[in-house]
Amino acid sequence: MIRVTTVAGMKDLVRRWRGEGKRIGLVPTMGYLHEGHLSLVRRSKSRSDVTVVSIFVNPAQFGPREDLQKYPRDLERDAALLEKEGVDAVFCPTVGEMYPAGYKTYVQVTELEGRLCGKSRPGHFRGVATVVLKLFNIVEPALAFFGWKDAQQVIVLKRMAADLDLGVEIAACPLVREPDGLAMSSRNAYLSPEERKAAPVLFRSLAAAEKLVAAGERDAAKVVAGIRSAIEAEPLARVDYVEAVSLETLEPVAELAGEVLVALAVFVGTTRLIDNVRLRV
Numbered sequence: 001m002i003r004v005t006t007v008a009g010m011k012d013l014v015r016r017w018r019g020e021g022k023r024i025g026l027v028p029t030m031g032y033l034h035e036g037h038l039s040l041v042r043r044s045k046s047r048s049d050v051t052v053v054s055i056f057v058n059p060a061q062f063g064p065r066e067d068l069q070k071y072p073r074d075l076e077r078d079a080a081l082l083e084k085e086g087v088d089a090v091f092c093p094t095v096g097e098m099y100p101a102g103y104k105t106y107v108q109v110t111e112l113e114g115r116l117c118g119k120s121r122p123g124h125f126r127g128v129a130t131v132v133l134k135l136f137n138i139v140e141p142a143l144a145f146f147g148w149k150d151a152q153q154v155i156v157l158k159r160m161a162a163d164l165d166l167g168v169e170i171a172a173c174p175l176v177r178e179p180d181g182l183a184m185s186s187r188n189a190y191l192s193p194e195e196r197k198a199a200p201v202l203f204r205s206l207a208a209a210e211k212l213v214a215a216g217e218r219d220a221a222k223v224v225a226g227i228r229s230a231i232e233a234e235p236l237a238r239v240d241y242v243e244a245v246s247l248e249t250l251e252p253v254a255e256l257a258g259e260v261l262v263a264l265a266v267f268v269g270t271t272r273l274i275d276n277v278r279l280r281v
């Protein structure tokens with residue numbers, strides 16, 4: 001596995017691969033890899049000739065009072081995991097390499113970026129779209145792999161790829177859960193043992209909602225209220241939002257019909273966790 005830290009170095013490698021007619025798969029990450037990330041790597045390997053994993057904790061997507069400084073990092077452990085998966089290259093630039101002095105350009109996916117998590121994390125999706133577009137320009141992937149755990153990110157990036165004619169396929173892959181249902185996330189590392197025990201309430205509340213819809217419930221407000229009260233019954237959990245929205249526009253729906261995303265963000269202790277289910281009604 002080749003380790004690359006500069007944009008110029010990555011572009012050289014990409015030029016060589018493209019010259020050999022290779023189809024590049026990119027898995028963008030912020031590191032501290034878990035089984036969810038590795039599932040994306042395996043998808044990429046099955047669909048691409050070469051796989052690049054980027055590891056970059058992107059300051060542009062963190063708010064001033066968010067966890068940029070304490071975000072978990074362990075590059076050596078990550079590199080060992082990726083080596084074992086047979087990844088071709090890991091791109092791990094510094095902040096100065098990605099945002100050199102004088103950096104001024106940002107991408108905004110209007111409307112979509114302000115919904116769901118965008119309300120409590122203003123500027124987050126602008127940071128995500130910007131860094132992902134930069135990574136696309138550097139790595140020139142045919143395919144890029146993202147998990148449905150970050151459903152809004154998937155929708156925002158699909159919109160950006162279509163709107164800007166990027167010619168990159170955004171491959172959205174299944175959310176990966178722990179055995180007790182907790183969605184895998186690097187931020188789960190913040191949870192105390194008691195919080196970790198409480199955290200599967202997110203998944204349980206969504207699974208109960210899914211059952212309710214399967215039994216015929218179509219009133220979005222009722223489904224959302226059911227999820228809220230299940231979470232509020234857990235003393236360590238505090239709801240940021242629970243919403244049922246159109247999977248395409250992320251606009252709230254009153255009636256559950258077509259493709260619906262039921263998404264939530266919940267603080268467990270001080271850690272903000274997200275989860276969702278997609279329903280085809």
Ligand code: PAF
Nearest residue numbers: 028029030058128131150
């Ligand atoms: O999903 C993430 O880890 C990040 O938002 C991404 C896509 C790597 C951009 O920094």
